Amino acid sequence: MEANTHVHRDDVASKLGMWLFIFTEILLFGGMFIVYSIFRYNHPVAFHLAGEELNDTMGLINTIILLVSSMTVAMSITAMQRGQVRRSMQLLVITIILGLAFLVNKYFEWGAKFDHHIYPGSSFLRELGTGDTLFFGLYFMMTGLHALHIIVGLIILVWVAFYIQKKRTRPDKYVFLENGGLYWHLVDLIWIFLFPLFYLIH
Amino acid sequence: MSETAAQLNFFQETQGRKGILAWILSTDHKRIGLMYMYTIMVFFIVGVLLGLGIKMELIAPGLTVMGPQAYNSFFTVHGVIMIFVIVIPGLPAIFGNFFLPIMIGAKDVAFPKLNLFSWYLFIIGIITVLISLFTFGGPPDTGWTFYAPYSFKTTTNMFPAVLGAFILGFSSILTGLNFITTIHRMRAPGMRWMKMPLFAWSIYGTGWIQLFATPIVGITLLMIIAERFLKIGFFDPALGGDPILYQHLFWIYSHPAVYIMILPAMGVISEIIPTFARKGIFGYNAVVISTMAIAIVGYFVWAHHMFTSGMSTTAQFVFSLLTFFVAIPSAIKVFNWVATLYKGSIRLEVPLIWALGFLFLFMIGGFTGLFLGAVATDVHVHNTTFVVAHFHYIIFGGMGSAFFAALHYWLPKMYGRMYNKYWATVGWATFFIGFNVLYFPMFILGYQGMPRRYYDYLDQFHGLNIVSTLGAFIMVAGIFVIILNLIRGARHGEQATMNPWEGRSLEWTVPSPPPLENFDEIPDLTKSSAHPA
Amino acid sequence: MLSGASNLASGVDKAFVIIFVISALFLVAITVVMLYFVYRYREKRNPVPTEIEGNNKLEILWTVIPTLLALVMFYYGWKGWIPVRNPPKDAMVITSVARMWSFTFDYPNGKSSNVLYIPQGEPVKLNIVATDILHSVYIPAFRVKQDAIPGKENFLWFISDKPGTYDLFCTEYCGLRHSYMNAEVKVLPLPEFEKWYNDTTDLVAAAEGEGGVKKGLAGARLLENKGCIACHSLDGTKLVGPSFKGIYGEPVVVVSGGKERTVTIDDAYIKTSIYEPDADVVKGYKPGQMISYKSELNEKQIADIIEYLKTLNGK
Amino acid sequence: MSEHKTHITSYTTHFMVLLALLILTWATVSITNINLGPYSVTAALLIACLKATLVLLYFMHLKFDSKILKISFSAVMVVFALVILLTFFDYLFR
Ligand code: HEA
Ligand code: HEA
């Protein structure tokens, strides 16, 4: 019997699918942004003060890391399109390393918070007041969810690198790389909003 | 017309896999559609039995067949299964999967593997929900709305139920994504947007709602989980949270979700009525536009579920007004359907009977929705059995009728066999009578003030509750007849021809049942001037 | 149909009738037309269908007319609602406290009751609060409903002109005994109401403890008013919580921090049970059911309750 | 359906975009450090939107992609904005 020989390849469709998925991710975070905006409106002073607790420098470093990594992954696609497979691979690896750096940084940042008895459900937070509880609740939930997306993004990028290695992603067939890149940019996009909302606006 | 005898149909074409593997490993959209159907049917029976249990308990005040804790779990699980497992995925996952690609002249959906993956997620989601029934604190008892703060205070086993709903949402997103991409990329040459069958359009509109609304409930359910385990405090007033915010987030999804349920149903009706009137639909453009209008406006009316929560008067004004606007596109559709019958040459076959039943029940459901949309009247009947009657009319009377209409319409195509028309009609009539006897009294009870989710009630509500319970038995008997007749038909019915109803859309140009990749050659419609379905 | 018994009912019923009439007309008209078409254009009678692509004029007509009608319905729905949101300044303010699974109505003079007594023909404003989870106050005869939300104060108001007894339901699902969470509303003619309102015997009892009045009466009132008897019976029946019958001074097995131990029910134990119910959970019951009454009962009141519990022994 | 030729964004463009992003980041940090009162939120969000637009248009290639993507992305944003607006109808007027 004839197997399913009809292999249908449509890069535009794959990209469209990826974008649609990105929309849902944006709206997923969108839900949290709604919660953020309401609570910020309800507790302006507490949010202001709690924001000062966060370490701006850490946030800034992570912002720069993500922006640079976003560029390297975009360049990796350019390289692939131009047929420079090795360069593409190098840029991808740099992106992955930057992503790991982000996570390490995040680990220390969260660790410092835990040392200050700031974690969801801590009694210290409860004494600070409801505004602070909510602020840090949001902080942990949103940056946590974001970190989770970084991890997923990294897994995808490693997978892409593996495909490039195997030559299953190559200059005439690189939509997987493009989609991986899109996902990584999404992670960056969200951080662009998280950074000012939590670290900067006092 | 038919020189297709030699070709194997998709049942016979197992691609070298044996037994059940031919199903659960297959990426064929038709097999996946049927797998959804079998799964959903099984849970449909479970849901109906739970509904029957509810009615048994309500036949008399006080304890009749179960205690209050059991009752609360019954309606919660009934609601969760019916909404998340049956009506939201129902029509798109079964008939969307089976017929969308054929109708637009494609060999499969855009991402067949993802499609299979969605089904697996669906199963995992169901299993997760089921786990909640048998572990730790026992079945959840919060109502399908999971309102905070009760949902994280109850000692019952909420977590798996919520997680299951989250996974089911994910499955629904992926299905929507798949269909939208399919429609954008895989229409046959000449299948212009404005030539697309209306069912395909409705699936398209549904897909967008799935994409736009489902993530919000996803994150909301995650927050409920975080709330329960980490005491984050978003919705807990003791920690400064806001229970009303939870309601906003929940309904931002769950209102659009009701249009996820009804749009494909409307699509089915828009296929059936023209076929049996044997002419094109009246006002194709208007029907398409109203589909998209429902999808869009339907997103912005959610807070009509919260008129008594104490939200601001401004918000009540805005949401009530918007609610009335969302009724207009439905009105347009109803008028166009009726106008399609005008000067037709009508064959009163079983699917058309169901479609007419749909119209009647949907109208009652829709009109009572207007009472709920007006603030003054809603405040009186909110959370009474009036609301329960409203949505059973619109979901079962509407979406349910459309589901059975679709089954009777497409069964010959899916299985290549015909059911017994006499028993199908008897089944319908029993269902229709039972349905109205069951739910109509609930409008009156609600107006008299009987609250919903009430295990026990005052004596003055007794009479109508008895009537209602009797109706439930009549209706379930009808459903039994219908389903048995369909199963018998699918297995032993007479052979059906390729186009038993003389339908005009593409699925009627392929053999019954269709072969593995639907078409030998992708149809070319550039020259045909065929009127859209 | 039950008739409205408050000043707000007429607005609501008017909106209801208007929507009902419009809906019924459409429902009947559309159904009749539909059936007529099916009959008139059946295949036997009309073998050849006539293609009709559409008709823009009709299309506009049946968009515009429903829109206008929808606006009409919206208008009456809104108009019936405006008065509900605007309580008069001089209304008598009663605070309605909702908790799992009972209501208490606190009056300005310190009186509190499980039955909502209201004066006929006088505006009454209910401030609605909840102590634990969502509940709601629904008086069908008055056509009013408002959710009770912890951490937020909602309100309702009305004037009732018809003396009588009406039902009040909790219509926001609140768990196990949701369907038993109801109360009575008694509309009394003014003199009768004043008589009830000024009868402060139980307040005096509360103030004086045993002094002259029946022993433990104050405590009994408290158990009723604060809703304890929604979960604790006085006759030995097991409800959500253990019965109060004859428990004082008896030993009881409790689970504290995961360990079982036996304690004697004395004053200190009862106080912890009321202030921190989850500290010692009686074996066989679930923690988290009973909420802390720290903010609602002071030590004096607990002493009254204990006084009453003692009377449940022995007899 | 006609696929137009893929557009290749040059390294230089990518680098310039990064530079712009870093400058904008610096701008937010300094703006929020001087006290603009309530406007600092507005300013920071405006800059964030600007940055996001750059990422979308260049890194994510939206500028050179098909119309459907541009339209649907805008739709997501519009829907989201409206949802926030409608939610605030409740909270602003409580
Ligand atoms: C498939 C599902 C579905 C659909 C399509 C609808 C459709 C509508 N619903 Fe319903 N609804 C539910 C499912 C659905 N609903 C559910 C499940 C709940 C309860 C959830 C819970 O609390 O558990 C609910 C609850 C609900 C409420 C909240 C009630 C409350 O809790 O207090 C409201 C309030 O506005 C409402 C309104 C409407 C309206 C105005 C429509 C409109 O879209 C209807 C439009 C249709 C028509 C109007 C009929 C056709 C029109 C004509 C024939 C022309 C004439 C028309 C005019 C003159 C205007 N619904
Ligand atoms: C699709 C959804 C669905 C379905 C089919 C049903 C079916 C039934 N329901 Fe209900 N019900 C809900 C959704 C549903 N229900 C929800 C969401 C609630 C609210 C829960 C809550 O408060 O949290 C509820 C609550 C509810 C209550 C109120 C409980 C209370 O508030 O105290 C009652 C009481 O009589 C009831 C009765 C019944 C009965 C007798 C049936 C059945 O016996 C009816 C039998 C079947 C039909 C009428 C045919 C319908 C056909 C289809 C839907 C197509 C099926 C599709 C496939 C098989 C793919 N249901």
Ligand code: CUA
């Ligand atoms: Cu209190 Cu329901």
Ligand SMILES: [Cu+2]
């Ligand atoms: Cu709704």
